[in-house]
Amino acid sequence: GDSVTQMEGPVTLSEEAFLTINCTYTATGYPSLFWYVQYPGEGLQLLLKATKADDKGSNKGFEATYRKETTSFHLEKGSVQVSDSAVYFCAVVRSRGSTLGRLYFGRGTQLTVWP
Amino acid sequence: DVKVTQSSRYLVKRTGEKVFLECVQDMDHENMFWYRQDPGLGLRLIYFSYDVKMKEKGDIPEGYSVSREKKERFSLILESASTNQTSMYLCASSLNAGWAYEQYFGPGTRLTVT
Numbered sequence: 621g622d623s624v625t626q627m628e629g630p631v632t633l634s635e636e637a638f639l640t641i642n643c644t645y646t647a648t649g650y651p652s653l654f655w656y657v658q659y660p661g662e663g664l665q666l667l668l669k670a671t672k673a674d675d676k677g678s679n680k681g682f683e684a685t686y687r688k689e690t691t692s693f694h695l696e697k698g699s700v701q702v703s704d705s706a707v708y709f710c711a712v713v714r715s716r717g718s719t720l721g722r723l724y725f726g727r728g729t730q731l732t733v734w735p
Numbered sequence: 736d737v738k739v740t741q742s743s744r745y746l747v748k749r750t751g752e753k754v755f756l757e758c759v760q761d762m763d764h765e766n767m768f769w770y771r772q773d774p775g776l777g778l779r780l781i782y783f784s785y786d787v788k789m790k791e792k793g794d795i796p797e798g799y800s801v802s803r804e805k806k807e808r809f810s811l812i813l814e815s816a817s818t819n820q821t822s823m824y825l826c827a828s829s830l831n832a833g834w835a836y837e838q839y840f841g842p843g844t845r846l847t848v849t
Contacts, residue, residue, distance in 0.1 A: 652836065654837060656840075662842055662843070663739075663825055663840035663841050663842045663843050664778075664825065664827075664838075664840040665840070666837050666838075666839075669837060709777070709778070713836045721766050721785075721829050721830070721831055721836035721838075722768075722780070722783065723836070723838055725777055725778045726777060727775070727776065727777035728777045728778075
């Protein structure tokens, strides 16, 4: 079945360090891919998305490229800030053959950024 | 902006009580979802609904039921609360058309069963 495997945390970085959180997926057809972020005490927010191969999603300095050949969607940021401390979730949904739009989430990666 | 609201941010209930968690969305979304979130386990889908009065079991439906009488409202019911249902509960909604299916989440309800 559809699934997502993402890098386990926690990840601890100093401010201005480079961030990579790995995500690989298993899904049939032509899935869409998402990164969600959850700040302390809040629900999940969509961070970025990509809907076809080689698409690059970007938002708030974060980027991820949909790599169909490696079934990956790694999240990157060139210079993290303390305010980026949160839990990050990778997710996949089939774009065809499904009318329900069910997302499959990874287990989440806790990021802590120190000043 | 899409808004998904949940009836309570924090809730404390006793074992055996019947518990209702309410979720309302204001964007006319067809799909609605209930998840629970536990440390180390990520998000697990309890139930979802793609239309009024329609429901589908997710991965962990045992001990829960749902109700969707109106398009904008999706209720999660714990028939007889138990301590192992202490968790964060998240509601989400999405369109059922197009190619993106991104889900919009509420702020969550932290339920403690004592």
